[in-house]
Amino acid sequence: MSPDTKRIVLIAGGFLLISAVTIGAIGATVFDAGMLVVQVREEGGSDVSIKVPAVLVHAAVRLVPNRCFEEARAEMGAEYDRVRPAVRALWRELEDVPDFVLVEVAGRDEQVLVRKQSGRLVIDVDSDRERVHLVIPLRTVDSILGRLERAA
Amino acid sequence: MIRSVCAAGLALLLGVSLAWADGKWLHIRVDEGGEDGERVRVNLPLELVSEILPLVEADEFHRGKVRFDHTDFDEVDVRGILAAVRDAEDGEYITVEGAGENVKIRKQGNLLSIDVDEDDEKVRIRVRMEVLDALISGQENELDIAAAIGVLGEKAHGDLVTVESDRESVRIWIDDKNEAD
Numbered sequence: 001m002s003p004d005t006k007r008i009v010l011i012a013g014g015f016l017l018i019s020a021v022t023i024g025a026i027g028a029t030v031f032d033a034g035m036l037v038v039q040v041r042e043e044g045g046s047d048v049s050i051k052v053p054a055v056l057v058h059a060a061v062r063l064v065p066n067r068c069f070e071e072a073r074a075e076m077g078a079e080y081d082r083v084r085p086a087v088r089a090l091w092r093e094l095e096d097v098p099d100f101v102l103v104e105v106a107g108r109d110e111q112v113l114v115r116k117q118s119g120r121l122v123i124d125v126d127s128d129r130e131r132v133h134l135v136i137p138l139r140t141v142d143s144i145l146g147r148l149e150r151a152a
Numbered sequence: 153m154i155r156s157v158c159a160a161g162l163a164l165l166l167g168v169s170l171a172w173a174d175g176k177w178l179h180i181r182v183d184e185g186g187e188d189g190e191r192v193r194v195n196l197p198l199e200l201v202s203e204i205l206p207l208v209e210a211d212e213f214h215r216g217k218v219r220f221d222h223t224d225f226d227e228v229d230v231r232g233i234l235a236a237v238r239d240a241e242d243g244e245y246i247t248v249e250g251a252g253e254n255v256k257i258r259k260q261g262n263l264l265s266i267d268v269d270e271d272d273e274k275v276r277i278r279v280r281m282e283v284l285d286a287l288i289s290g291q292e293n294e295l296d297i298a299a300a301i302g303v304l305g306e307k308a309h310g311d312l313v314t315v316e317s318d319r320e321s322v323r324i325w326i327d328d329k330n331e332a333d
Contacts, residue, residue: 086207093200100177100330104193 034120037135043128054137061147069151084149091141095119175199176305179332183321193332198305205298216298217290230295231288237264238284273317282307 001009036057038050073080094116105112110127119139125132178201180194206216213219220230237245237259246257254269264284268275286299304312308326315322 082209086204086209089207090200090204093203097197097200098330100195100197101193101332102195105190106192107190108188 034118034137034140035135036137036140037133039131039133041131043130045130054140057140058143061143064147066151069148073148073151084145088142088145088149091138091145094121095138095142176308176326176328177330178304179323179325179327181321181323181332185317185319185321189320195330195332197330198301198326202298202302202305205301213297216301217294217296219294231292234284234288238281238288272319273315276311276314278311278313280304280307 034054036050036052036054038048040046040048097116099115099117101113101115103112103114110125112126113122113124115122116138119137121134121136121138121141123132123134123136176198178196178198180192180196182190182192184190208216240259242259242261244256244258246255248255252271254267256265256267258265259281262281264279264281266275266277266279280303282303283300286303287295287297289299290296304326310327311323311325313322313324
């Protein structure tokens with residue numbers, strides 16, 4: 001192999017290695033942050049299905065102007081300020097708790113299941129009228145609550 | 153180096169798991185009677201409740217304590233009653249036998265038992281005395297709910313409340329498992 005070919009192979013190899021590591025790191029970050037999932041299926045009505053990587057939500061939370069969070073805080077009123085520390089702590093503490101079923105309601109017309117699973121809060125509501133499936137990464141909620149807090 | 157990091161990581165993971173293995177869980181189970189009856193299960197890690205309660209601020213609820221200053225309980229010395237029960241000797245204290253309803257309140261060692269038997273309903277309440285101690289450990293005119301929950305997590309195990317009737321069955325209990333039976 002000529003020195004020029006060797007150099008090209010080395011540069012190409014280095015480029016591939018850096019690309020692979022970058023893609024792997026991005027994949028790991030997206031996987032680690034999880035997905036925000038909202039699925040609503042109404043009987044004879046609309047179907048809504050949204051799946052967003054939580055890293056995008058985190059980025060969006062940072063990009064949203066502070067004014068929006070200030071308005072949200074103002075709408076929540078003083079009542080939110082009273083429960084804010086408890087709500088923030090609840091989401092943070094939930095991260096440390098092992099996976100568990102928080103609430104399970106099984107009725108004739110409706111089934112509700114709220115569980116913590118792998119760093120996410122999963123909510124399933126299944127009734128005659130609609131079917132709802134929510135997956136909320138706990139860290140996503142914490143970042144939104146943190147931003148709300150800073151908007152005070 | 154990598155081995156040491158892996159070993160430390162595993163030890164940390166194991167430590168966290170073992171710490172939670174010791175954690176107590178509060179379970180609530182409600183089964184309505186009949187074929188169409190609703191079934192409700194609630195599981196709460198007591199440690200989580202202990203952490204959150206002191207942060208909740210409501211009208212009469214402050215830092216995990218309930219104040220009785222402006223409530224209907226003003227006329228009743230709740231702390232005094234609880235203290236009297238705690239200091240009393242073992243025995244059956246209140247027995248009410250009426251038409252269709254029997255009530256028995258007794259203290260046995262560390263346990264306060266309240267049994268209510270109606271024609272179509274049976275209620276059983278079991279409270280450890282340490283929980284009552286914790287409940288009245290604060291200042292006057294307040295009950296320390298957070299402290300009581302803390303003691304429940306440390307000492308209590310088994311049924312706290314059971315209600316059995318034709319209409320529904322309710323069970324509230326504490327154990328080490330993170331799922332209801």
